[in-house]
Amino acid sequence: MRSTSLTEAFPAHTPAASQIFTTVLSHGPLTRSEIAGRTQLSAAAVTKAVRPLIEAGYLVEDVAEDARQPVLGRPANPVRVDGGRALFLGIKVTGDELIAVLTDLCCRIRVARRVPLTSREPRAVLTSIAGLVQELLTEADGFGVQVRGLGIAVSGDVDRAAGVVRYSPFLEWRDVPLAELAATTTGLPVTLDNDVRALTVAEQWFGAGVGLSDFALVTVGAGIGCGLVVHGQVVAGAHGVAGEIGHVAIDPAGPRCHCGNRGCVEAIASDPAIVGRIREVTGASVADATAALALAHDGDPGAREVYARAGAAIGRGIATVANLLGPERVIISGEGLAAYDLFAEQIRDAFAAAAFGSAADCDVQTRPLPFEEWARGAAATAIQSFTTSDAR
Amino acid sequence: MRSTSLTEAFPAHTPAASQIFTTVLSHGPLTRSEIAGRTQLSAAAVTKAVRPLIEAGYLVEDVAEDARQPVLGRPANPVRVDGGRALFLGIKVTGDELIAVLTDLCCRIRVARRVPLTSREPRAVLTSIAGLVQELLTEADGFGVQVRGLGIAVSGDVDRAAGVVRYSPFLEWRDVPLAELAATTTGLPVTLDNDVRALTVAEQWFGAGVGLSDFALVTVGAGIGCGLVVHGQVVAGAHGVAGEIGHVAIDPAGPRCHCGNRGCVEAIASDPAIVGRIREVTGASVADATAALALAHDGDPGAREVYARAGAAIGRGIATVANLLGPERVIISGEGLAAYDLFAEQIRDAFAAAAFGSAADCDVQTRPLPFEEWARGAAATAIQSFTTSDAR
DNA sequence: CTTCTTTCATTGACAGCAGAAAATAAGAGC
DNA sequence: GCTCTTATTTTCTGCTGTCAATGAAAGAAG
Numbered sequence: 155m156r157s158t159s160l161t162e163a164f165p166a167h168t169p170a171a172s173q174i175f176t177t178v179l180s181h182g183p184l185t186r187s188e189i190a191g192r193t194q195l196s197a198a199a200v201t202k203a204v205r206p207l208i209e210a211g212y213l214v215e216d217v218a219e220d221a222r223q224p225v226l227g228r229p230a231n232p233v234r235v236d237g238g239r240a241l242f243l244g245i246k247v248t249g250d251e252l253i254a255v256l257t258d259l260c261c262r263i264r265v266a267r268r269v270p271l272t273s274r275e276p277r278a279v280l281t282s283i284a285g286l287v288q289e290l291l292t293e294a295d296g297f298g299v300q301v302r303g304l305g306i307a308v309s310g311d312v313d314r315a316a317g318v319v320r321y322s323p324f325l326e327w328r329d330v331p332l333a334e335l336a337a338t339t340t341g342l343p344v345t346l347d348n349d350v351r352a353l354t355v356a357e358q359w360f361g362a363g364v365g366l367s368d369f370a371l372v373t374v375g376a377g378i379g380c381g382l383v384v385h386g387q388v389v390a391g392a393h394g395v396a397g398e399i400g401h402v403a404i405d406p407a408g409p410r411c412h413c414g415n416r417g418c419v420e421a422i423a424s425d426p427a428i429v430g431r432i433r434e435v436t437g438a439s440v441a442d443a444t445a446a447l448a449l450a451h452d453g454d455p456g457a458r459e460v461y462a463r464a465g466a467a468i469g470r471g472i473a474t475v476a477n478l479l480g481p482e483r484v485i486i487s488g489e490g491l492a493a494y495d496l497f498a499e500q501i502r503d504a505f506a507a508a509a510f511g512s513a514a515d516c517d518v519q520t521r522p523l524p525f526e527e528w529a530r531g532a533a534a535t536a537i538q539s540f541t542t543s544d545a546r
Numbered sequence: 547m548r549s550t551s552l553t554e555a556f557p558a559h560t561p562a563a564s565q566i567f568t569t570v571l572s573h574g575p576l577t578r579s580e581i582a583g584r585t586q587l588s589a590a591a592v593t594k595a596v597r598p599l600i601e602a603g604y605l606v607e608d609v610a611e612d613a614r615q616p617v618l619g620r621p622a623n624p625v626r627v628d629g630g631r632a633l634f635l636g637i638k639v640t641g642d643e644l645i646a647v648l649t650d651l652c653c654r655i656r657v658a659r660r661v662p663l664t665s666r667e668p669r670a671v672l673t674s675i676a677g678l679v680q681e682l683l684t685e686a687d688g689f690g691v692q693v694r695g696l697g698i699a700v701s702g703d704v705d706r707a708a709g710v711v712r713y714s715p716f717l718e719w720r721d722v723p724l725a726e727l728a729a730t731t732t733g734l735p736v737t738l739d740n741d742v743r744a745l746t747v748a749e750q751w752f753g754a755g756v757g758l759s760d761f762a763l764v765t766v767g768a769g770i771g772c773g774l775v776v777h778g779q780v781v782a783g784a785h786g787v788a789g790e791i792g793h794v795a796i797d798p799a800g801p802r803c804h805c806g807n808r809g810c811v812e813a814i815a816s817d818p819a820i821v822g823r824i825r826e827v828t829g830a831s832v833a834d835a836t837a838a839l840a841l842a843h844d845g846d847p848g849a850r851e852v853y854a855r856a857g858a859a860i861g862r863g864i865a866t867v868a869n870l871l872g873p874e875r876v877i878i879s880g881e882g883l884a885a886y887d888l889f890a891e892q893i894r895d896a897f898a899a900a901a902f903g904s905a906a907d908c909d910v911q912t913r914p915l916p917f918e919e920w921a922r923g924a925a926a927t928a929i930q931s932f933t934t935s936d937a938r
Numbered sequence: 939c940t941t942c943t944t945t946c947a948t949t950g951a952c953a954g955c956a957g958a959a960a961a962t963a964a965g966a967g968c
Numbered sequence: 969g970c971t972c973t974t975a976t977t978t979t980c981t982g983c984t985g986t987c988a989a990t991g992a993a994a995g996a997a998g
Contacts (some may be wrong), residue, residue: 198977199956225974228964382870382871392760392873395738395870401902414899477790484786513787561984594948619944
């Protein structure tokens, strides 16, 4: 095991170094001149910033890169992030379970765990988190590398800077300073963020949002959420609320939503809304989203119609985002994507119809969302904090 | 008259100087230590950055500020922008007229002009612009200060960086490089931008958006537009379209919009939509928005109901913006504000109902919009270009 | 009236970042 | 081995912003 201490800081003290590291992290192996081009820095600056990062082991030179076609001039040697140099933990807290992952510096998942929650009391949840962290720290010992941070993702109104859960409806929490509590309990630096924003960070750095300064991530499932990146930064909202595409009202005559309004996207296209509506329409006793999906896949016309309506609602919601923000890309993800074949067409049609002018040029793609992905998002926020904390 | 040449650059060569100047411009007279506090710079850095700006005459020291309560210690001497140090022109191009203003460096209007357009041909419009600019330059001679830039605002898809009108439905233009054309004709540095974005810049620097990093400006009138500021920057959209709140669809059963969709905010709450609907409902031969307004103010229940519906649509549109972006403030403005008493209540009610959670904490205010305001926005973009062009 | 205290502003030394240019490195082709 | 080309590094330099000390301009205290 390395003799580095937990307090050893990440050696990117200048904005340039930080930017360079992030670029290499997101864009895979890059030669120094490619880095210089992308970051608008001089080659000299890149060399100087890269050296300490290599010395500290966070970047490594890819010498074995001889498979490339022989080019004129001195061969470039690409630099890449040594994912194995550090480990991170990410935990997603839901109303009834914890999902945790151990990732490397490149946010690749090494270990994943799920633990049911017996209570939603902050104290009990904290204990569960502590236990899970201990367990994963033990696993991490096997890799011989230190865990450098813990990211926690919670749905609801979360103040990342303060590390406080302002209000979480699912957990029934108000003003819980979870970051500080978890930091004290686990001894790790903790980054607390909203779950959708955390997932958005993961996409921005390691997923389909790489290199884009403006994109949106829409999650479909038990709720409908949306993470927004504008001007290269995740939108947090002045009052802690942002990206509430689920509560964009698209039909004053639509079904009532738990928020009290009518015709919210979430009241039409969330899993519970779909299940409820299918029960209503077909009279079948559909237990959950899986059953609903099965029914629709069996060809039940009523169920299929419900999915179609859900797809149209999602498409209209996405079009609203596109009209307002004009993102380069919209990424659709979430557990609800299991039903993608049932509403893909409606999403595209409704989007195309409701997008105004060249907002329709926006690239709409889908990405599967494995169950650990939310926790991976949390880990991504921890990586973000670790690699940018010292750089102003 | 000063012997400065047109090519003399604004003496803010460093990011710090630029930031300091912008801060003083927006926040009125400030002492050096207040500037240091706001900009997170050291007092020393402020002193050094301020000196060349004072020497060049862009900033002046307010010595006469003895009206303040006597405080302990050395009295501070506030610094403010000398508005009279430079002049700017702003022109708003509409389908049938040009609105132009001559402003000072603080974006205070000195002279305003309107000229009808006889043709929408780019060449003809350019000729009209050139004439108007000449006229205002003559006026400017009376002030003994040079005009340092021209801002032009056009509705539609405008690429500010390239200085090209990509597509303007009202003018029926496509890919007109208006900035370059106007620069050649007038000899002035030209900044071309979308009209709503220009107005947003004016609010951000000189209006109700001062000091806010996230706000929205909604304009109500012939169309419904929206300028967005996120992370302190105006949102331009990856494809040139952003802030299209007018084409946010809020009711699938609503009236058809000229964009082909149903239930757009603009199809319910724009002046033409209101006029048309009032004709339909009351059977009266209402000529225009003024007549419609008069009818409603006369107490016609049908007309009042139409305005109420328009207000609700605007409120829902604003709630959508608030749910997605969580701005600190929404500023409602535009010619349509003349009817504000008719739909204020509905806007607030619909907003409160449709805003999710603490998105409802967003401060919604109204601001009257004098007819020259659009042109003033154009001037603001010119000021922005002038004061930040040399600072990287 | 002099001296203190307080706060604002300025100065000069200095550290550190990033750019420019020149030097060096590492092949490929001849 | 020589030349050509491109990549990377080195060296030097300019410049920005910070730090700590100093000056300035009041009111307060004696």
